[in-house]
Amino acid sequence: MKLTKEDIQFIDTYLENSDVVFADIRMEMVDHVASDIENQIEAGDTRSFYDIFKDYMVKHKAQLLNDNKQFLKLADKKIWKTFVQQLKSPLTPILFLASCLGFYILFQNYSIETFRLFISIIPLVGLTGFILTYVVYQGVNRIKDSQ
Numbered sequence: 001m002k003l004t005k006e007d008i009q010f011i012d013t014y015l016e017n018s019d020v021v022f023a024d025i026r027m028e029m030v031d032h033v034a035s036d037i038e039n040q041i042e043a044g045d046t047r048s049f050y051d052i053f054k055d056y057m058v059k060h061k062a063q064l065l066n067d068n069k070q071f072l073k074l075a076d077k078k079i080w081k082t083f084v085q086q087l088k089s090p091l092t093p094i095l096f097l098a099s100c101l102g103f104y105i106l107f108q109n110y111s112i113e114t115f116r117l118f119i120s121i122i123p124l125v126g127l128t129g130f131i132l133t134y135v136v137y138q139g140v141n142r143i144k145d146s147q
Contacts, residue, residue, distance in 0.1 A: 003034050007049050014053075018061070020068050029064055036060075 011030045020026045037052050045052055086092055107115050 003038060003049065007037075007053075008034055010049075011053065014057070015064075018065060020065070022072075025068060025071060029068070033060075033064075 008030060011033050012026060015026050015029055015033075020029060033053075033056065037049065037056060040052055040056075103119075106118055110118075
């Protein structure tokens with residue numbers, strides 16, 4: 001027996017309300033919980049979805065949340081490791097100093113309104129560059145996949 005869309009949404013909402021905030025992790029957990037509940041139903045459990053789900057969560061919620069916490073710790077550790085590696089790169093202090101010098105020159109030579117305009121536009125330019133790079137990359141991948 002397959003669970004209904006409403007049952008799956010119920011599991012997703014429950015996990016989201018239990019602080020499993022990242023959708024990709026939550027999807028994996030929803031799939032795991034739904035599979036276990038379906039297996040119980042196929043094994044002959046005649047209780048309602050809600051009763052099976054409630055008992056399942058009583059037994060497994062702590063482990064699911066602990067797995068989520070461990071994954072987040074691992075992800076944080078990986079991010080910090082990458083950040084520290086980037087700090088060790090010789091290009092990083094050069095870019096930092098160039099940025100500071102550029103902002104200092106802007107601040108010294110232009111009015112505060114112009115400086116604020118530059119400060120607000122620079123992130124938008126960076127984001128636009130990122131989006132364009134992503135779109136081009138996806139286009140190249142589609143061309144490679146279609147060949």
